Amino acid sequence: MRLLDAVKYRLPLAGIVSILHRASGLLMFVLLPFIVWLFDTSISSEISYETFAAAFVAGIGPLPGWLVKLVVLALIWAFLHHLIAGVRHVWMDATHSVSKVQGHQSAVFTLVSSVLLTVALGAKLFGLY
Amino acid sequence: MTVNHGSKRVVVGAHYGLRDWLSQRVTAVLMALFTLVLVVQVLMPGPMGYDRWAGIFAAQWMKVLTFAVFIALAWHAWVGMRDIWMDYVKPVGTRLALQVATLVWLVACTGWAVQVLWRL
Numbered sequence: 709m710r711l712l713d714a715v716k717y718r719l720p721l722a723g724i725v726s727i728l729h730r731a732s733g734l735l736m737f738v739l740l741p742f743i744v745w746l747f748d749t750s751i752s753s754e755i756s757y758e759t760f761a762a763a764f765v766a767g768i769g770p771l772p773g774w775l776v777k778l779v780v781l782a783l784i785w786a787f788l789h790h791l792i793a794g795v796r797h798v799w800m801d802a803t804h805s806v807s808k809v810q811g812h813q814s815a816v817f818t819l820v821s822s823v824l825l826t827v828a829l830g831a832k833l834f835g836l837y
Numbered sequence: 838m839t840v841n842h843g844s845k846r847v848v849v850g851a852h853y854g855l856r857d858w859l860s861q862r863v864t865a866v867l868m869a870l871f872t873l874v875l876v877v878q879v880l881m882p883g884p885m886g887y888d889r890w891a892g893i894f895a896a897q898w899m900k901v902l903t904f905a906v907f908i909a910l911a912w913h914a915w916v917g918m919r920d921i922w923m924d925y926v927k928p929v930g931t932r933l934a935l936q937v938a939t940l941v942w943l944v945a946c947t948g949w950a951v952q953v954l955w956r957l
Binding site: 730733740741750754795797798 | 943
C-alpha cells in the first residue's frame with residue numbers, strides 16, 4: 709500500500725490515542741535529561757532551588773522563561789496522556805473490554821481528561837490562578 | 838528432545854513477546870503507584886517550598902521507592918523506544934546504532950538521577 713492510499717483511511721479516535729501514546733513517550737524520552745535537571749536543581753540545595761525557580765521566570769541561559777514553561781507544559785501533557793492511555797491499556801487487558809464501542813468511549817475519555825488536566829495545570833503554571 | 842533452532846526453530850506461539858508485554862505493564866503500574874504516592878504528599882496542606890519538597894524525598898522508604906521507579910522507567914522506556922526503532926527504522930546498522938544510543942542515553946540519565954537521589 710502506498711502512503712497516498714493509506715491517508716484515504718480515516719484514523720479512528722482510538723488510533724489517534726495510540727499514535728499520541730507513542731509520540732508522548734518519545735517526547736519524554738528525548739527530554740529525559742531536562743527532567744533529571746529539574747529534579748536535580750529542585751532538590752539538591754536551597755541555592756539550586758533558586759536556579760530551579762528562576763528557570764520559569766528568567767529562563768535557562770539563552771532560553772526565555774516562557775519557553776521553559778511551554779516545554780514543561782508539553783511534558784505535563786505528554787505525561788498525563790501517556791499515563792491515562794496506559795491505564796486504558798491495562799484496564800482493557802484486565803477486563804477484556806475490547807469492543808468497538810468501549811474502545812471509542814475510553815479513547816474519548818483519554819483525550820478529553822488529559823487535555824482538561826493539562827489546561828488546569830497549565831493555567832497554574834502560567835500563573836492564571 | 839525436540840529441535841528448536843536453525844530451520845526447525847518455532848517462530849509462533851513461543852511467547853517471544855510476552856516478557857516485553859508483561860514488563861511494560863509491571864513497570865507502568867509501579868510508576869503509576871509512585872505518581873499517586875507523590876501527588877498525595879504534594880497535595881498535603883501547607884505551603885510548598887524547598888524544605889517540604891526535599892523532605893518528601895528524605896525519607897528512606899521514599900528513596901528506595903524512587904530508586905525502583907528510576908529503574909522501572911529506564912526499562913519501560915527501553916522497551917518502548919526499541920519498539921519505535923523496530924517499526925520505523927529498517928536498515929539493520931542504523932537500527933543497531935539507535936538502539937545502542939538509546940541504552941547509553943537511558944543508563945546515563947538513570948545514573949545522574951540516582952546520584953541526585955542518594956546524595957540528599
